[in-house]
Amino acid sequence: MxxxxxxxxxxxxxxxxxxxxxxxxxxxxxxxxxxxxxxxxxxxxxxxxxxxxxxxxxxxxxxxxxxxxxxxxxxxxxxxxxxVTPTEIALAALASCLTGGVAAVAQHRGIQLHSVRATVEGDVDVRGILGMDAEVRNGFSAIRVTFEIDADASDDDIRALVAQSQKRSAMFDVIANPTNVAVSVA
Missing domain, CATH: 3.30.300.20 (K homology (KH) domain)
Structure with a gap:
């Protein structure tokens, strides 16, 4: 063999x-x-x-x-x-974390990458930030991540790379789930 x-x-x-x-x-x-x-x-x-x-x-x-x-x-x-705005920094952090995860998972699974691009968009209604409407959230109401990946792999394998990256992404977890945040003045 x-x-x-x-x-x-x-x-x-x-x-x-x-x-x-x-x-x-x-x-x-x-x-x-x-x-x-x-x-x-x-x-x-x-x-x-x-x-x-x-x-x-x-x-x-x-x-x-x-x-x-x-x-x-x-x-x-x-x-x-x-x-850039702090909001854009958060989107960039999410894109960077997910993209790094795709590279790590691909390496582990023996998939050669040729290019990876993540485009991230986040929707914010600024009426919340400006205090115009107490019912409007200050943060994102929706975030969309779209990947363009060229790799020596099937479409199903590429989708599996992205899914595993999302599953293990610290920034995806930070954005998608509540986190306790303490703010104080020294």
Whole structure:
């Protein structure tokens, strides 16, 4: 019997991820992570988030470099439009999480990806944000994610990749399910 091993190069180290699963089974407390972002107001609705350190694997960790995300609002809201809105950042986070998941699942399943594009749209009725109608929600009323994927796989296999990515996506869970949020003033 001649068995061929198909090598795919999607850039995901699935051996390390599976190894981490095994390690977390042995020491579940190491799987507890705390992510951070520090946001500084600059002017008007313009702000900048600094991201670097996080807690995980039982200790504080530093990234290889600092990251920043700026946010603002468009001119239609009497702002300077210097950066994306926080709402758009949330949509980008969802798209990034789902897309990364597709790559990881494809690597694990031996599916070579050629391209992946996620388009995410979210509907918001700004009357809620502006305090015009107490019955209108401040956040998204609906979010739609559409994938365009070119891969060496059947349509059913591609749909299964997306379904598994959605099932394991932290950002999908954050957006789709209630989360306890505590806000305080130091």
């Amino acid at each position: 001649n068995v061929q091993t198909k090598i795919v190069k999607n850039g995901v180290n699935t051996e390390a991820l599976l190894g981490a699963r095994g390690a977390f089974t042995e020491t579940p407390e190491a799987a507890q992570f705390t992510w951070r972002s520090t946001c500084d107001w600059i002017e008007g609705t313009y702000s900048r988030n600094a991201i670097n350190g996080y807690f995980g694997l039982g200790q504080e960790n530093q990234r290889k470099r600092d990251f920043s995300i700026e946010s603002d609002h468009p001119e239609v809201f009497a702002a300077a439009d210097r950066a």
